[in-house]
Amino acid sequence: MSRSSFLGWPVIRQFRSGDVTGRGRSVTSERTRAITSRTEEADTVAQSVCPYCAVGCGQLVYAKDNRVIQIEGDPDSPVSRGRLCPKGAASEQLVNQSGRLTRVLYRAPKGTEWQSLDLETAMDMIAERFLESRRRHWEDRDADGRPLRRTMGIASLGGATLDNEENYLIKKLFTAAGAIQIENQARI
């Protein structure tokens, strides 16, 4: 409707549309009316959980073409009832931030810059170093002959931001390898 028309006057528009308080449709622009929310365009919605603190707020992750396009609070969650704090509300940026690292980087001993490295090569190099360090610092028994069956050459830190299943595999693998210096944020 043309703004110059009498019927386009704000007050008239407001009452004609039933938007009595003037905070709804009567004050939207053409542009606003033409756009839709990202969530409506999503191909999929996955039920998820916020990755920051331990309250465990429910999240709904909206994705399109294998890309996360929006993350919202899950109103069904009895913990959070749909709410998210600034971090949880910003978590779409955690996924899509421009500074995110997506390729392996490598720094050689005494090196001054990063180099790129193929993921497969990196995995092989890490496995090789793991076994060497494990061997060099292996302890079969203590001074009294009691079994130790461990290596002190390898340590690990992290787990509180990972998944339970991941922590399980980490503990399982390191323990089988004899590495005992395994820790996470819970100690800090």
Added chain:
Amino acid sequence: MANADCIVIQGSNMAECHPVGFQWVAEAKARGAKVIHVDPRFTRTTAVADKHVPIRAGSDIVLLGALINHVLSKGLHFEEYIRAFTNAGTIINDEYGEPEDLGGLFSGFDPETGAYDLASWSYASADGSGRPVPPGAPAAVDPTLTHPRCVFQILKRHFQRYTPELVADACGISGEDFAYLANAITENSGRERTTCFAYAVGWTQHTQGAQYIRTAAILQLLLGNVGRPGSGIMALRGHATIQGSTDIPTLFNLLPGYLPMPKAGTHDTLTDYLDAVGTKEQKSFWANTDAYLVSLLKAWWGDAATAENDYAYDYLPRLTGPHGTYQTLMSMLEDQVEGYFILGQNPAVGSANGRLQRLGMSHLKWLVVRDFSLIESATWWKDGPEIESGELRTEDIDTEVFVLPAANHTEKSGSFTQTQRMVQWRHQAVTPPGDCRSELQFFHELGRRLRARLAGSTDPRDRPLLDLTWDYPTDEHGEPDAESVLAEINGSHLSGEQAGQPLSAFTEMRADGTTSGGCWIYTGVYAGGENMAARRVPGQDQDEIASEWAWAWPANRRILYNRASADAEGRPWSERKKLMWWDAEAGRWQGPDVADFSVDRDPRAESAAGASGPAALGGTDAFIMQPDGRAWLFAPTGMIDGPLPTHYEAQESPVANPVYPQQQSPARIMFPRAGNMFAPSAGAPGAEVYPCVFTTYRLTEHHTAGGMSRWLPYLSELQPEMFCEVSPELAAERGLTPYGWATVISPRAAIEVRVLVTRRMTPLTIGGRTVHQIGLPYHWGVGGDAVVSGDSANDLIGITLDPNVQIQDSKTGSCDIIPGRRPRGTQREALVQEYLARAGVTTATDSTVITAPDVTAGTETPVDAGAPQKGDPAESGESHALRAEEDAGEHEPGGTASVDRFPAGGSEPGEPGPEAAAGKTIDADTPEAGGPDHDGPGPAGAGAGPEEDR
């Protein structure tokens, strides 16, 4: 928490750090609850509380101890509750010596090792001889609570020193404020009402962190506030699955489900282990440790775990002391560690004493960092503070660094366990970009490669890797099926008609190799082959307990100790606080939650003579993980620095201990060395050089060391710059300009910060003089890749640990503050050294174990500069006591002691937790929460420590 009538938040800024969880505090307040915030600062939490009680950081045991004294001396305790469920009447053996008589120490301290022998804290034998007996053995009990050596009388004597006058002098809290708090909690406790406490790492990150939580546990038990709606101690942990990473631990001292890692000399054989950890003589569910451990060994080593080889028990490596992250750091500095994996953590910024952390990494041969961005722990060799100062030269550093990009929470499936033990499944939304991989895939792949390289090895040390069950199905991207891992954690039947079917409860586990299960407390999460953690019946379609939303360990129980929500006869304490009750007609416990008790155990059942394990639990033994079924007001085991909490000052404190001649906790773990020295305490010469107390904390807009927030433009814009909070009085005294720069100097470092002058900081009068406190958020670090960077508060912090949980003292330290930016280059360290010289600080400063002049063993015993090994929880001899971890939380929360079945552990700050479902309902549990969190269950509390959660 929403059901509480009074909520005391202490050691936490819940509105800031757990804002969405705080809605349940707001809801309780809307229903009429009183909310009190005890904190050094006026914060976002204080702003919506009914009352702010400012406190000197590090003096919480004085305040809580005085509340206990108030309750006991005025007879305000919940008599029927403590008689029914606690060890108030149990008599302690004749050897026990009290701090009142020993200059502030308990009996059993060995100044040579710096550790206690716990034997003299034991119960007295039921034979009336006064001899000590281990927990679980028949002990003498005085039902009248009048015997001078019964726990109730010992408590009264122990806390009589903790008076309102002492609170005023040591905490800086006025008599009026103390009376307000004391009246609020006692008026809101009893049959009809309940009070809830909430804490985070403000309690756990002290040399006595676990004892802070113990003090609160004692108070809550005396008031009957455990296991009931709106009661408990809520541990607010700080990471999405810091609870899960304590339950299924990436922690040195634990195996999954709070089973201790075996220790050389104590657990050399499977029999040794089970005798120490899971003796059949105790009442509790720990008597079935054999079934839990054998099922774990079967899950890991499958057919290679046989009765003949003790189920491959010898495949497990052994501990010889604490091997925590700070002990490991010391080993790094001595070139004893070659390789280090950093997985979603940022120790260069987030761990205490950042400079030593970075220097430690420069001693590694190789470092693997898995994260989303180039965090400071990946770039310290290039642009860290020590490069800028010239202390390290990039060209000289031999460390090889691999940075592998990680998949985030939307790019993989898996579960997180939140702070109330609830395991929630996340469904994968998209696949990860580029080289980004989940830890599941990374470790699965690493394991495959290690095994391939070792194939054919005849070396016995390689058998555990080669025999490991490691065949997880993968998708077309190589991602292992996380649900198959969850199924392994849950466990299954291995033989008989049900072979191959998932277990539905840990009570189905057997010690004969016929069941498997990777973490006994999680058994049931995959019952019937259904992923219970993925259940999503909307909250609005359920009652408050919401038992069909996800799954909580153990057994989907939402409120721990809920047997205590009914009286000795099984009747609700009141209609208003009804939760579980005994239905005599049906012969079972009824109520909206899963009973935390044998569901058909009559409340009047006597403890069966001759029975052992859970069958021996009587009808009022509500604390079913304790060897005697009682909540422990006095902890005969489980805590290695005292059976009761006693106030000591922090490692460095401008204040002399007003309670006892002993200045610091004698059992604390110290690492005196260059770079980790401490300001003189208690007015000793040089103390005036570092006159202020600093404390560290989080902001809503950032997350811990910033790896998940300082790379996000939204969050960085909201909180762009490192700052300090100071009072107008301190600003005037030091000439600090609002929004200008200031330099904060501790004995470890000098950092620069923007100045925020605010009345939120209150100068306190302690011991007749003014003590200024400085607040420092710790989210920033120095590097070149984040959207925002800045000096790190953790650089200021020294490393001294709580011996129970090996968590550092980072909530209170001594410092000075001056206007202007810090010096650059070598001048920065020169400033730190100039202060040290002026204060006369050496590695001996604050390193004295016993400061009381006339105590038993008496002599001053400086600790060697090496890494002390004392304090290994395992050394207490009680394996159970191993608790350690929180969190902030973490953890530790636990507590141990008393309350917790899983005593304390965690972390994290973790620590240590309760439940509450977020509030909703669940509050009551709390103690545990912490517990688990932080530590773990142990019978007595073992724990892991609190979390971390900073």
